[in-house]
Amino acid sequence: MKKITLTLASALVLVLVSFTVNFTNTSSTVLNDIDGTLLKSAPVIENNSGEFTVTFSVDENVIVSNALIGDSNEIYLIENGNSDNSKSVTLDLQPVQGKVTTAFNNIYESNFDVASMDALLNTKDPIRRPRGVIIWD
Numbered sequence: 001m002k003k004i005t006l007t008l009a010s011a012l013v014l015v016l017v018s019f020t021v022n023f024t025n026t027s028s029t030v031l032n033d034i035d036g037t038l039l040k041s042a043p044v045i046e047n048n049s050g051e052f053t054v055t056f057s058v059d060e061n062v063i064v065s066n067a068l069i070g071d072s073n074e075i076y077l078i079e080n081g082n083s084d085n086s087k088s089v090t091l092d093l094q095p096v097q098g099k100v101t102t103a104f105n106n107i108y109e110s111n112f113d114v115a116s117m118d119a120l121l122n123t124k125d126p127i128r129r130p131r132g133v134i135i136w137d
Helices: 002-020 117-122
Strands: 026-030 044-048 051-059 063-069 072-078 086-093 099-107 127-135
Touching: 044 099, 051 072, 063 086, 072 086
Parallel strands: 072 099
Antiparallel strands: 026 044, 044 051, 051 086, 063 072, 099 127
16 A cells, blocks of 8 residues: 555656656746837747747837846837837847846837937936846756
8 A cells, every 4th residue: 555655646746747847948938017118019038948038029110129238138119100010029138147137118209209319318217117037047
């Protein structure tokens, strides 16, 4: 009876491990707080064997740029008119000291040409969201 119990317990542990261990060395995180941003779809941060990317959709006329500032991968979305079409964007993210941090910065069109540098320098601080962090060992 003890052998059967031990065998069943071992089998149960193996089944639980198979559901919790990531044998493919990939993972993803979905950032859901996109209300009030220029995003058309929720960004998905993916870790594929230590290579990090973020994928999201925006209006076809939105200008997308990114830079590593400090330890955060800053993504800038600049509204530059409207379109009926959208585009999918995939950006590489750089890890810093064991984690990947990202933040979206939205710059909306106001009474200025958003494509000009003067307009970018004179705007207020953009709303920074959504944000995400992935920490790995």
